[in-house]
Amino acid sequence: MKINHNRPTVAVHKFTSCDGCQLAILNLGEALLTLTELVEIKQFAEAGILDEHATVDIAFIEGSISTPREMAQVKKIREQSHYLIAMGACATSGGIQALRNMSDGQAWIDAIYASPQHIESLTTSTPLSDHVRIDLELWGCPVSSHQITATVRALLFGVLPKIEHDKVCMACKRSQAVCVMVSRGEPCMGPVTNTGCGALCPQFGRGCYACYGPAENPNPNALASRFEGLGMSASEISRNFLFINNNAPVFQTIGQKYSERRDE
Amino acid sequence: MTQPLSPQFLPRDQLQRLLDGLHQAGHKTYGPQLCDGAIVYAPLNTVEELPQGVEDHHAPGSYRLKENGSQRWFDWVSTPQGIKPLLFKPREILWRATRDATGAIHFKNPENSTEKVAIIGARACDLAALALQDRHFLSIEQTPDPFYAERRRHLFIIAINCTRAADTCFCVSCGDGPKCEHGFDIAMTEIEHGFIIVSGSLQGKQFIKPLALNSADPAQLDEAAQREANATQQQRAVPSQNMRETLFNALDHPQWDDIASRCLSCGNCTAVCPSCFCYSEQAAPQLDGNSTEQLREWDSCFTQGHSYMHGITLRNDTRLRYRQWLTHKFASWHDQQGRSGCTGCGRCISWCPAGIDIIEELTILSDNRGVADDA
Structure with a gap:
């Protein structure tokens, strides 16, 4: 082509x-x-x-x-x-x-x-x-x-562009930003999200909102468990996944799981 | 090398003079500073910018600062990053190419930095990791990396002996600390009223001499020894300094699956690891199509690109990626460099967003009963 x-x-x-x-x-x-x-x-x-x-x-x-x-x-x-x-x-x-x-x-x-x-x-x-x-x-x-x-x-x-598949964390660490989740217990979607923004939010001290959608080989279950460990409620966890890219299957499955748990 | 100076005493209010000496000699100095809830290396002009009376507390997936009311500037143990980003840049341009009006292509070197850099605060684990990075990037069997080599030549190191250990530290078990034995220009131990200071190179000696210091007295040396002894009290230890056979015999251990269920495959551990050296390259052409830059960036064995070859991703799941990271660091590194690739800084434990503890995993993987039970 x-x-x-x-x-x-x-x-x-x-x-x-x-x-x-x-x-x-x-x-x-x-x-x-x-x-x-x-x-x-x-x-x-x-x-x-x-x-x-x-x-x-x-x-x-x-x-x-x-x-x-x-x-x-x-x-x-x-x-x-x-x-x-x-x-x-x-x-x-x-x-x-x-x-x-x-x-x-x-x-x-x-x-x-x-x-x-x-x-x-x-x-x-x-x-x-x-x-x-x-x-x-x-x-x-x-x-x-x-x-x-x-x-x-x-x-x-005449070639296809290189599409970014790495997690936001890779760009975050290259930018030398301090991890908001480790240093402040702030929930961050970076570990399951595609980079492309260059880790914009973490560089301003905020957790990632997952604007760029699921990254390659994501582990949303492990991240949700970690959010639980940080003291987040099921409804907060579900809202983190069911946000800008709520309809992306990787985010939707885990988001709905926590959303149902909230309803229980 | 000339005989090192006997340990001398640098009063706390004289540290600025040492910094001034470095600045006058044209060094851009990096030192520890408070930034975004962490102590990070940043350009340092005055001692006022140093973190006074601040301790760092580490646990798996957690890092917090705490004030302790002391006058000391180096009560912290480890920064989020070691020396690595100063020498092995997270992103850098390797070459540029432009196409002229006739269609001919011209290659250009990027502007090489010959800036003299000094770092104050490096720890024994960081120096041991620096030696590993030197062996990789300056290896004479391969072509030495000119970018790394240039910066390395211009690096002046003031090491600080640890006087505390974080809960995540395990340098003692790796044989890499906590005392700085070599690989520095100057090493200091902070005591109540100042520093015990020694030189480790001729250049280091040249910066200490003009300060006209007195020899440290026995009481000061005794205080320093006691403080240094605190840092040897560490809660974690690697099961063995050579885990090559153990890990290669555990490639089918069920623990890899257990780790994969918790691991985010995000690459944070490899980015903070002071010895990890993987990178990727890509072309970054300008929109007009007449010039391009070859860009090198930190990569990680946790990315897809790391094991992508001709349409196939060899390590396509987290189990294989984590196993690659651990077996390289603690097993095949022995074949490549004659020792483990870990110097016990504990950063991969603290800065893992999932709180995975490498020591716990190594301990479980060393226990082959798990494999036997499973079989």
Whole structure:
């Protein structure tokens, strides 16, 4: 799979999401100018470029599938894109809004909206990979600008980008930050989470929120046991796992286990 | 080497003069400082920045500081990291390449640091681990690592003899401490009113001489000896200094599975280990595609990439990764370097987020009854 012509085309689509991943592209600064010299951007709503039906070499999609319209649209985008890249937590795992998968979505709609008949929404929020074939997943909430440029660069070279699989702890220790869990007993999701952020939160003395999703070879059971040892309640433990990437199976299984324990 | 100076007494209020001497000679000095609830090495300008009357308390997966009201600056035992990050950088650029307008590629060396660095506070276990890192990175059988070698040449070490042991310390059983015997330029033992100071190199002697100190008197030497004796009281010990046969005979021990159920495979133990030397390399091209950097980063036997070859991850689960870490450190290291790779600093115990105690695991693995029962 190689992009053969001189100035490849790129689209950035948006589904159910906060636009934060699009901002990671807008925030590239000078590199954004380089990017626009290397590729032709056909669709990028946050930058004011609109042509959602354009056939492109590389399509990034931000957001999860949470409406019937998005369900149809993602299939069309798949057909009109050579590479389809899921960008960010919503597109890769369903996002924070996937919390609704664990409750009665229709009941919420009925309770919140004055005229619920106008709300056309699925009862679930799901990742793109539940609906179409995805070529690459860039995890993160939001993704980092570096992930975007490294991905485009690699595809322009005709190779796949190196996707980070190591735990946040590896980046944390390389940054010489002091482990918040060991030195303060602060719960940290770093030991089960993909790095990509460069251990941003631990460097500011906070535990990791697992924005980048489950790392390779994670042991969520052992981490949850450790959280118990630090005195956390079952409901706190469940909330740590059922957060931004709550719908990622590795986090969901353990999160629901502790959530049920709380209900007992 | 010239005869070392006899032990001298450095009054506490004179330590700044030693630091000034180092600064005047162009050394950037790293010393222990309070930061984010820990005592870490950071650039040190004045003795005011040293952690006065602060002890570190360690347990599996736990590290806490406690004030003890003393005037002493070195009542702590071990920093989250030893000397390693000063010499074997967590991340560094090995080379750069650029492509010019004609398409020709030019390789460039990164700017090598020739900065003179001094560290004050290194412990016996850290010095023993430094000797292991030296053997690895400066080995004459392999090509010596030029980056490490350059920094090593410019490193000046002021070692501190421990006067306490943390609950996680076991250097005595490894034969690597607690007294600093060699591998330093200056070594000091902190006593109530100052330091007993000795030189370990000609350079060390040159920094002590201008201070015009008096010889330590018998009472001061006696106090130092008593304090140093405190550090020999350690709660943990390796079952043996050579566990090669024991561990290679225990490759199928059921304890590996038990460890794998608790281990997070996060690599913290290898990152804090002062002798671990694994790294990975990757290309980091610029977006325009006309220049790239070859980046080296600390790696760990707990990552997938560490055993990934041609589409296969050889050690694809935690049992195999933990077994690799332990059998390398305590068994195959004997084949490579003629001794164990552990110097008893205990960092892998304290800084393991899961609180896995390497001594406990080694003790269980040494007991082959577990294997027999299982069979």
